[in-house]
Amino acid sequence: MSERDRRVGRNEAVFREINEQIEGLNRAMAAISDETMHIVCECPDLICMERIVVPISEYEQVRLEPTLFLVKPGHEKPAVEDVVDQSAPTYRVVRKHPGDAAQVAKETDPRST
Numbered sequence: 001m002s003e004r005d006r007r008v009g010r011n012e013a014v015f016r017e018i019n020e021q022i023e024g025l026n027r028a029m030a031a032i033s034d035e036t037m038h039i040v041c042e043c044p045d046l047i048c049m050e051r052i053v054v055p056i057s058e059y060e061q062v063r064l065e066p067t068l069f070l071v072k073p074g075h076e077k078p079a080v081e082d083v084v085d086q087s088a089p090t091y092r093v094v095r096k097h098p099g100d101a102a103q104v105a106k107e108t109d110p111r112s113t
Contacts, residue, residue: 009104011044043075066109
C-alpha cells in the first residue's frame with residue numbers, strides 16, 4: 001500500500017468519524033428544522049474545515065457504503081476516487097478506487113464495527 005494512498009484514506013476517515021460523532025446532534029436539530037445535517041467536508045485535506053449541508057436521507061445513503069464520502073465541489077481527488085453523484089450544487093459524492101484508499105476506508109468505517 002502506498003503511503004500517499006494510506007494517508008488519503010486515513011484523512012478522509014478522520015472527517016467521516018467526526019461527522020458520525022456529531023450526527024446525533026444534527027438529527028435532533030434537523031427534526032425540528034429542515035431535515036438537513038451540517039457536516040465537515042470529508043476530503044483528504046486535514047486543514048479543510050469547510051461545511052456541507054446535506055439532507056439526512058442523502059447522508060444515510062452515503063453511509064451505507066464505506067468507500068463513499070461527501071466532499072465540496074473541487075475537493076475531489078481523481079487519482080484515488082471517482083465522483084459518483086454531482087446532482088447537488090453544494091457537494092459531491094465520491095467513491096474510492098479499488099485498492100489502498102478503499103481498503104483503509106472499509107477498515108475505518110465506524111458503522112462496520
